[in-house]
Amino acid sequence: MLKTINVCIVGCGRISTLNSLGYLDHPDAKIYAVCDLDEEKAMEKAKEWGAEKIYSDYYEVLNDPNIDAVELLVPHHLHCSMTVKACEAGKHVSVQKPMALTIEEADQMVEAARKNKVKLKVYENFVSYPPYVKAKELIDAGEIGDPISIRIKLNAGKQDTGWEVTKDTWSWRMNEEICGGGPLVFDDGYHKFSLARYLMGDIEKVSAWIDRTDVIPGEFYEDAPAMIMWKYKNSKKYGIMDVTYSKDLHINTDYYACDERVEVTGSKGVLWITRCTAKMLQIPTLIVYRDGKTINYEDLRDDWADSFIDSTKNFIEAIKNDTEPLLNGEEGREVLKFALAAIESSKRKQEINIDQLFTPIKN
Ligand SMILES: NC(=O)c1ccc[n+]([C@@H]2O[C@H](COP(=O)([O-])OP(=O)(O)OC[C@H]3O[C@@H](n4cnc5c(N)ncnc54)[C@H](O)[C@@H]3O)[C@@H](O)[C@H]2O)c1
Structure with a gap:
């Protein structure tokens, strides 16, 4: 009989609320331990999730043979070192997006996972959001013909609704x-760079303007407005990401005050997907137009939490069946290249060819 996979959640901050969901009640895995520098937080979460062990020192986690x-x-500057150490200790790793601060760090992570033969998943959950998964299925099946363009709208507003996000978390x-880039384009944007690749393929070049807006001068800023354009490899396919922070926009949400609207245009149809993080548009989360008809996909699971549950399940399956997780280290590295190239383009005020900026990974 398969042994239960014992997981340690490291970092019991804001997002752990959603990352824990896929483990609770899972038949093959459990939250066996928790770890946080803040022992009080760790104790509270251990109680909530029924974890047996509580750690405040990550090195003790790595020495626990039951994990x-x-x-x-945890914050991004810790992703690389914690991942490499876990791989060396023979533990499988699910690391939050963005996987690392630099490509050199991503290389170390990929190498550590390969060398120690453990799974490395970059936990970018948008590619597990059921309406996006369905959209990809439809695009791959030719429902809208050949995809030509994608438009991704990232809309952030005032965090006066949804869940509480403390000053420590921001x-x-x-x-x-520590973050590696700005909070919208680099941090949250990693989801959207990932989505652009997931739905339409590898990116050749990118051109971007990334501006900056002070929210509380000296304390809090957003890396927006931003306009990022790209061309897909070996094709006449293009994409654009439009990132807006609207300071007085009240967003209907259970989570962050940030929402997404995506449009994919093909040679014979168009597809719209919305409402991943929030709930601004009260319409079906996936709509397809083709042959003069509008098809509404009404019965998809479409809470943002569903993408977390499915992403966690994917990690458990990868360990259980010895398969590659969705967005393994190598794929996560490709997304990071795209994100870093966009930032570089804005800094240099020029178009960036991604493979010229970053050398391919060694095989
Ligand atoms: N997938 C998503 O949609 C999504 C959303 C939000 C955040 N995230 C990612 O999740 C990660 C955490 O973000 P958050 O918003 O929960 O941050 P947070 O600040 O709320 O929580 C981070 C936690 O890590 C703990 N920590 C810091 N250093 C530690 C160490 N050395 N050992 C153990 N614990 C340590 C802190 O005490 C804190 O409790 C980040 O990588 C972030 O980008 C992902």
């Missing part, structure tokens, strides 16, 4: 050495 996998939910994102 099979770690779920890393503040490390204001430090580029």
